[in-house]
Amino acid sequence: MKVGILGGGQLARMLAQAGGPMGVSCMFLSPDPQACAKPFGEHLCVAYDDPDGQHRLAEWADVITYEFENVPEAAVAVLERRRPVYPSSLALAASRDRLVEKDRFRALGLATAEFRAVDSLADLIDGAAEIGLPAILKTRVQGYDGKGQRVLRHSTDLQAAWERLGHVPCILESMVPFDRELSIIAARSRTGDTVHYPVSENYHREGVLRLSLSRAGDAMQPEAEALISRLLRDLDYVGVLALELFQVGDRLLANEMAPRVHNSGHWTIEAAPTSQFENHLRAICGLSLGPTTPIQQAATVNFIGRLPAEAAITAVAGAIPHVYGKAERPGRKVGHVTLLDTPGAPEPFERRLTRLLDVTGVPDLHYSVTAIP
Ligand SMILES: Nc1ncnc2c1ncn2[C@@H]1O[C@H](COP(=O)(O)OP(=O)(O)OP(=O)(O)O)[C@@H](O)[C@H]1O
Ligand SMILES: [Mg+2]
Structure with a gap:
């Protein structure tokens, strides 16, 4: 299968990396000459609304997707007339405007701020x-x-x-006085089959996601699955969808959704039998979805602004670094590390996570993490 992707950042890059073993090849349309997905497919370095670029992408691809919701709606509409685009322009329109999005949440009975x-x-x-x-x-x-x-x-x-x-x-x-921030990621196939990943617990600094933690058996899992399933059905959705939630007591409020693979699900690359990237490709290519039940608990810690010394990451047992090939710049996501709950590791998961938070520049974050088992 040939997959055209609008955008050429790290999400496009990890989609293409997941596609390799599946025999999926990718072409990226992105105006960024430094698009970090470039080593993993062909790069059309043009504006999203460039008619020639759109024509070349539509000619080449069997199916088209996008890596972020801020792609121009008009570009998606043009491509949708030529090739299947998943998630659809309806799903894109439902999530790019926060007011439209929250009105839909309310209409579907999802509580919000x-x-x-x-x-x-x-x-x-x-x-x-x-x-x-x-x-x-x-x-x-x-x-x-x-x-x-x-x-x-x-x-x-x-x-x-x-x-x-x-x-x-x-x-x-x-302002929601939340106890926890959670996200749930689900995938829906072209035939309407749906799989869910375990919720991630998310921690931000200065508005940027720093840590996502997935633990088995979260008490909010059934409710989170029910909420995202309503959205998937309502939008007749195809692909991976992420829903960001605030937990207040035992209630969940919907904050926003992302019609794409999501930063809080990067741990699925190593800790789930089928990653969010692979399931997105399976969904949009018309294949059956793969199992999502994690092999073990895991965390994703983001590298923001600068890359830590690789040796300091790999010295932590069960830590697997991902470097996106982007220039370092304050506030920019330049990589992440997955921490696995490797059986037989010399130190407990909590201790190893604390060390990773130290070397990624957020040493105090572990105080915020609610009771790591
Ligand atoms: N109504 C709210 N009450 C409390 N905190 C909030 C609220 N809205 C946003 N926040 C905080 O700000 C963060 C970023 O907000 P939001 O997710 O709406 O924006 P965003 O810029 O799309 O972020 P991202 O790209 O990281 O998802 C949230 O994860 C949360 O920590
Ligand atoms: Mg958000």
Whole structure:
């Protein structure tokens, strides 16, 4: 099978790496000359809306997918007329605008934070009076890694936040006093079969995901599966979908969904019988999905801004580094390490995770992690 991918970053790269043994070859359409997926397929270095590039991708590919939800909708619509595109443009449209997304969550009975549409400073002032502070103002489109967001603590913060975000359509959300942040990843095939991975527990610093931890038997698993299944059916979804959740007591609130493979599921490469990348390819290529029940508990720790010394990572038993081949830059995801709960390791999982958090520049993060078994 030939898979065309819009985007050429690390998610495209790991999709192509998963495709190798399956006999899947990939072509990436990405305007970034340094696209880090390049070594794993052909790279069309053009703008997403370049007609010639789109034509070449559609001519070559059997099926087309994308690695992030900020690809122009028009580009996806053009390609969809030529080749199957999964997830569909409907799924893409459902997740790229935070207001549309939260309206859908509510319509399907998924609880969310309180929210209001904000199209003017007056809307913001009214919204803040209605839902109270603290709250978060987010641009409706184009945000990622906490970009395009402002936390509002006092009424004096409102005007500066509105200006800082550039007077663009926004959503105002109440600040959820969550106990845990979770995500669930599921895959749905072209025939509607669905598989779920165990939930990941996620920890952020400065809006960027640093640690995802997957442990067997999470009490919230059945509820998380039920919520994502509703979305998969509603969107007649094909491919991998991720749903980010806040846990408050024993309730789950939906934060956002991503119509793609997700950073919180990178541990599936080593710890699950079929990784999220392989299952995404299987789904979009019309194949049966593979089993997801993990072989063992695992964690993903991200390398943000800079790569730690490889020797410091590999010195930790059960640690498997992934380097994306991207230039180091503050705030940028340049790699990750999977930590496996390797039986017979010289130190317990918790101790080894703490060492990895140390060498990846977030030594205090282990204090936030809830009771590692
Ligand atoms: N309403 C909220 N209440 C409390 N915390 C929130 C809320 N919205 C966002 N956050 C915090 O900010 C983080 C980033 O927000 P969100 O996931 O909405 O944006 P994003 O920029 O798309 O992030 P990412 O690309 O990492 O998924 C969340 O994971 C959470 O830690
Ligand atoms: Mg998020």
